[in-house]
Amino acid sequence: MLPEFELLMPRTLPEALEMMDESSKVMPLAGGTNLLVDLRGRLSRPQTLINIGGLDELRGVRVEDGYIVVGSAATIADLKRNALIAKHGQALRQAATVFANPLIRNRATIGGNLAYGSPAADAAPPLLVLGAEVELLSKDTRRTVPLEEFITGVRKTVRHPRELITAIRWPIPPEGSVGVFRKLGLRKADAISVLSIAVMLLHMDTGDCDQLRIALGAVAPTPIRAAAAEDLLDGGPLTPEVIAQAAQLASEATQAIGDIRGSAAYRKRVITALVQRLLTNLAKDTKEKKH
Amino acid sequence: MTAKGKALPRLDLPPLRQVGRPLRRVDALGKAVGTTVYAGDFTMPDMLHAKVFRSSEPSAHIKQLNVNKARALPGVACVLTADDLPDGKLITDMPGQTGQERRKESDAPVLAARGVRFVGEPIALVAAETLAIAEQALKLIEIEYEVLPGVFDPLEAIKPGAPIIHKPDNIVASWKIRKGNAEAGLAAADLIVENTFRVPFIDHAYIEPEAGVAWMDDQDVINIRVCTQVVEHFRSIAQAVGVPHNKVHVRGTMIGGGFGGKEDITVEIFLALLTKETRRPVRLAYTREESILAHSKRHPFIITHRTGVKNNGRITGAKINMISDSGAYPYLSPYVLLYATVTSCGPYRIDNLTVDSVSVATNNPFASAFRGFGGAQAAVAYEQQMDEMAKALAMDPLELRKINYLKTGDFNAIGQQIKSAIWLEEEATQALAALGKKESVSDDAIKIGQGFATTMQSYGRIMWFHDTSRSWVGIEQDGTIVVRCGAPDLGAGQANSLCLIAAEVLGVSLTDVTFYNSDSAVTPLAGTTTATRQLYMSGNATLKAAKMVREVLLDRAAQHFREKPNNLDLADNKVFIKSDPQQWLSLADLSKMCAVDGLKLQHLALFAAPFADKLNPENLQGDIFPDFTFSAHAIEVAVDTKTGEITVLKSVGCHDVGRAINPIAVEGQIQGGSAQGIGYALMEEVQVRDGVTRTPSLSEFLIPTAKDLPTTRAIILESGTGVGPFGAKGIGEPALTPAAPAVANAVANAIGVRIHNLPLTPERVLAALDRAKRG
Amino acid sequence: MKAKAITLNVNGRRHQVTLFPNVTLLEALRDLNYTDVKNGCEKGDCGACAVELNGRIINSCLVLAWQADGARILTNAGLGTMESPHPLQEAFADAGAVQCGYCTSGMIIAAKALLDENPNPSETEIREAISGNLCRCTGYSQIINAVQMTAEKMMQQKAQE
Structure with a gap:
């Protein structure tokens, strides 16, 4: 059984922000796929939940000033079947197809996945490589935080208790950019990630070299970018040697820990192997495309 | 591996009308439309809600237990502790049978009194007006514990x-x-192969957590509606509660696994x-978490095989050592170990054999029955050992097996x-083909492998338990059939098989049969739905009872037709003259005739398995299973050598x-x-560290989803033997046993x-590859 | 904690119920005697409590009843009856897809959601669609057969119409 709590049911976003402002012991409830589980396990004890899942202002995917803007209450299933995401958020779409299971995907929201602050959040690595920002709104304030700064530790974010995530946004990647996502779980569906990787190649139509971004999940207290690996790859051709070195650097960027799903050493090692594989495939694909 | 086998002997099985046809199970549609009522679905007027207070310590003395505040909470009807019980002990016996000995003082208490031995051990019971109040x-x-040193590894637990x-x-x-002489056998070998294999704790993970509702009736009978494989626990329940055996009535429901x-x-x-x-x-x-905490697990085993083999593949001798972790209370551990011991060397002839096996108590969750019951653990070891021997001999694994089957x-x-x-060779050949x-x-990192395993698994219980089953079959005056048999139905189609057998013998269609089952007071006692025994035991009892009804019907019809009973047959709800089927009488009319004559149209039959004496534990020799x-089973996998993932x-x-009574159900079992x-x-692994499970729910204890499995092709052979x-054999447990070693x-x-340890996690795959690289 | 009157539209029937906010849709449905909706884990791991909520399958254990106020809810029992079963229910019974039956209602609702979107799914698509519904008895194969049988039958019926 769930513990006792108050549940507020705002009908509009301003109403929700008003409610959020009234107390610090409130918690927004969207899909509930993490929160209700935690409440039942008594891992979280908010006094008041504010149901934001049904707010129209927080749904949908749209293009705005060269950005893709995803409402925070868009479900993972929404992302999976959205044409804009398919085109401008390939790695995110791939993550959405392997996210938990179909029932969870119909409830879980992109905002909730980030707000929960799990190092294993499957939406995070794709959004990191997309250069996403998190839009936070309170009754009186509005700010945008880069995703890299949003999650600060295991289950910790910079979201103030009075703030709501209203949207996730990222600049539309240049035409010809490619994103991929790979997760490793202990079974082939409905598994918490032992590790996850998103890689994105940003095609620079300005004539500059293509840029590569790599993000990793479940191998550090937060989802991370593999900056050193990205720097190494910056500008140069994707030779097998460079790829191997970058994969090694990516692995060194992790602060993996051991848990019931795998040891730290295993995680580090497979990060190397899979980053190498994803980059090699990417190099092959782009080569094929050019020819 | 070769795929050429010898032809199977030709069989002359009698033609059957209902048996062997893919008919819709009698219980299927109700479950499909959602109207079947499970144990957790029942409610009663004025019903209380119960919760169990459980130990959070794996090994502790209970210094103080105070339930006064809980009792004082408004809405709490009753709180019980060990002090309130008539007899503290739960009898974890093979129920309803004779011939076994229990180790004194090791039975699990119903509620812990002075100390606790595992995390989750029940300590107090609460019944309240609502579930919320009970939880509160x-x-x-x-409770105040004095934590005592515990032991969590069977190898540590047997040390002085x-x-x-x-x-x-x-x-x-x-x-x-x-x-024989294992030493001499090993000495005569050209090659000795030794390996130690380990298997973990696993959870049954049936989708239905344990549930029940109980009430007292006007005769002071305690009625319990519950999902159980064993309605005959009523005796143990009565003993634990301190009432006569006839004051407990267990009404089994359809079971959700x-x-x-x-x-x-x-x-x-x-x-x-x-x-x-409370007299209410x-x-x-149980919640899922409580289910995982409260019920038994499959035993972890550590199994060492030391096998001697000639260069020609003939096994000359073997020494096998088995250690199982029974957890905190024995439950069925001695028998699980017995099954493992008896099948320890698999379906192979080894004339010089020494087996030593022990089951060891620890402060881990208790282990007991799990489909395969020790035979599955044994098979994981002996079938991997066979492949390792084949590898050492550079011999085809099937060839090596063929020599020793x-x-x-x-x-x-x-x-x-x-x-x-024993059709092992043919089965392996067909499976591989x-x-x-x-x-x-095309990817070098992906390695494809094939493997198989051939196993033996008993069906029917240990013969010294003197197993029996009863079934009652009757024909109504409109020609419809009733089967009453105490067999609980786990969902594998136990009840349906009994109906099919009655339908076959009495010449009606399956839809003409209604069954009543799984009731300790109202249906004839049929024993446990365990040990792959219901088709064998209750199937035979039902067959016998149905034949008795058939005999009455044919005798009466013989009078009517002025024919010998042998010349008559029953089919399509009619009795007819075999040589002249145009002469017939409906079963409805026939049963009315019988009723008018006062003939017995309902028969209760008892089927007794062959009995044997208890075997000597110091050297098991004799008959043990019917x-x-x-x-x-054959398997093909793809292994990603960079990540360790297996597909x-x-x-x-x-x-x-033997005989597929219902082929769709047999395929479903396989x-x-x-x-x-x-x-x-x-x-699958219930990970336990220092007695605490680290996989407390179905997000940590993983079972396969639809994406983790290919379609298993089921090849059904029928020897009729x-x-x-x-001529049916059992398939419930045997279906599981060969799959894990085949993988x-x-x-x-x-x-x-x-990789010597299950489960074959990605991490273990990489570690094994590293070992191989190091040489 | 204050209770509130809400409306649950289940299988075409309107229920006015007064519930506390911490009651899940699963608990509410079972209290209304929709016991085909099963409790298997209460944390979204097993899918035994799956129902359709406004046309989408969800775990009813992870939805608060208030969140379903006014929504259309469909459970397996709403698809058909013993006398007039839904083609999926019939196929499940015939294909051996039902063993213990505890996962069946959730499984059928998941299959129905799939066929609504994709009337001719491949085996891979069926496996994906039911990957949030655990079954411990069947190994899923006969369930997949049942879904395929239904798809064929429904397409044939449509072709005839």
Whole structure:
């Protein structure tokens, strides 16, 4: 059984922000796929939940000033079947197809996945490589935080208790950019990630070299970018040697820990192997495309 | 591996009308439309809700237990502790049978009194007006523990000086086999292969957590509606509650999966105690987490094989050592160990054999029955050992097996003669042929492997338990049939099989049969739905009862037609003259005639399995099981050598089931059983550290999803040589047993190195590859 | 904690119920005797409590009843009856897809959601669609058969119409 709590049911976003402002012991409830589980396990004890899942202002995917803007209450299933995401958020779409299971995907929201602050959040690595920002709104304030700064530790974010995530946004990647996502779980569906990787190649139509971004999940207290690996790859051709070195650097960027799903050493090692594989495939694909 | 086998002997099975046809199960549609009522679905007027207060310590003395605040909470009807019980002990016996001995003082208490031995051990019971109040009351129970040193590894637990779980020592059971001269056999070998294999704790993970509702009636009978594999626990329940046996009535429901996990008592005694105390209906349903905490697990085993073999492949001798972790209370550990011991060397003839096995108490969760019951653990070891020997000999794994397979008429490890068909060679050959060629991959990192396993698994209970079953068959005056039999239905189609048998014998269609089952007071006692015994035992009892009804009908019809009964037959709801089917009478008219004559149209039959004496634990020699099912399973896997991930590409199970009573159900058993075996091999493990489970729910304890499995192709062979009805053998447990070692062998074939511990996690795959690289 | 009157539209029937906010849709449905909706884990791991909520399958254990106020809820029992079963229910019974039956209602609702979107799914698509519904008895194969049988039958019926 769930513990006792108050549940507020705002009908509009301003109403929700008003409610959020009234107390610090409130918690927004969207899909509930993490929160209700935690409440039942008594891992979280908010006094008041504010149901934001049904707010129209927080749904949908749209293009705005060269950005893709995803409402925070868009479900993972929404992302999976959205044409804009398919085109401008390939790695995110791939993550959405392997996210938990179909029932969870119909409830879980992109905002909730980030707000929960799990190092294993499957939406995070794709959004990191997309250069996403998190839009936070309170009754009186509005700010945008880069995703890299949003999650600060295991289950910790910079979201103030009075703030709501209203949207996730990222600049539309240049035409010809490619994103991929790979997760490793202990079974082939409905598994918490032992590790996850998103890689994105940003095609620079300005004539500059293509840029590569790599993000990793479940191998550090937060989802991370593999900056050193990205720097190494910056500008140069994707030779097998460079790829191997970058994969090694990516692995060194992790602060993996051991848990019931795998040891730290295993995680580090497979990060190397899979980053190498994803980059090699990417190099092959782009080569094929050019020819 | 070769795919050429000898032709099977031609069989002359009698033609049957209903048996063997893919008919819709009698229980299927109700479950499909959602109207079947399960144990947790019942409510009663004025019903209380129960919760169990459980230990958070694996090994502790209870210094103080105070339930006063919980009792004082408004809405709490009753709180019970060990002080309130008539007799503290839960009898974890094989129910309803004779011939076994229990280790004194090691039975699990209903509620812990002075100390606790595992995390989750029940300490107090609460019944309240609402579930919320009951949960609140749990929080008001005050307990003070004095934590005692625990022991969590069976290898530590058998060392001198280890904490003792139950006096006098931690050895819960031991069995030995001494056959021929193992030393001499090993000395005569060209090659000796030694390996140690380990298998983990796993959970049954039936989708339905344990649940029940109990009430007292006007005769002071405690009625318990519950999902159980064993309605005959009513005797143990009565003893624990302190009432006569005839004052407990267990009404089994359709069960949402059991697999051995609902074989021991779960909620029944708690419900009985609370309803007796309050004289109100009480409901108790476990959450998933409580289910994982409260019910048994599959035993972890450490199994060492030391096998001597000639260069020509003939096994000359073997020494096998088995250690199982029984956890904190023995439950069925001695018998699980016995099964493992008897099948320790598999379906192979080994004349010089020594087996030593022990089950060891620890402060881990308790282990007991789980589909395969020790036979599955044994198979994981012996079938990997066979492949390792083949590898060492550079011999085809099937060739090596063929040289050593038991043949009909041979004597098994304990000297029991196998009288039924042993079609292992044909099964392996067919399974491998169905597997076909290995798939090819372009990626060097992906390795494809194929493997198989051939196993023996008993059906029917240990013969010294003197197993019996009863079934009642009657024909109504409109020609419809009623079957009454106490057999609980786990979902595998137990009830349906009984209906099919009655329909076959009495010449009606399956839809003309109605069944009543799983009731300890109203339906004839049919024993447990365990040990793959219901088709064998209750199937035979039903067959016998139906034949008795048939005889009455044919005798009366013979008078009517002025024919000999032998010249008549029953089919299509009619009795007719075989040589002149135009002369017929409806079963409805015939049964009315019989009723007018006062003939007996309802018969109760008892089927008794062959009895045997208890075997000597110091050297098991003699008859132990009514028969065995012999099986093969073949698997193809893809292994990603960079990540360690394993994908099962193909799966084929080939089993001689004697006779397929309901082919769709048999296929379902083979597919479902092998799914559990594949899960066992690849992902299932209840991880326990210092007595605390680290996999408390279904997001940590993983079982296969639809994406983790290929379709298992079921190849059903029918030798007609089983001891079940119409020559059937059992398939429930045998379906699981070969799948896990087949996966392990396929993985070893793919990566060229053996992983000795299940589950074969990605991490273990990489570690094994590292070992191989280091050489 | 204050209770509130809400409306649950289940299988075409309107229920006015007064519930506390911490009651899940699963608990509410079972209290209304929709016991085909099963409790298997209460944390979204097993799918036994799956129902359709406004046309989408969800775990009813992870939805608060208030969140379903006014929504259309469909459970397996709403698809058909013993006398007039839904083609999926019939196929499940015939294909051996039902063993213990505890996962069946959730499984059928998941299959129905799939066929609504994709009337001719491949085996891979069926496996994906039911990957949030655990079954411990069947190994899923006969369930997949049942879904395929239904798809064929429904397409044939449509072609005839």
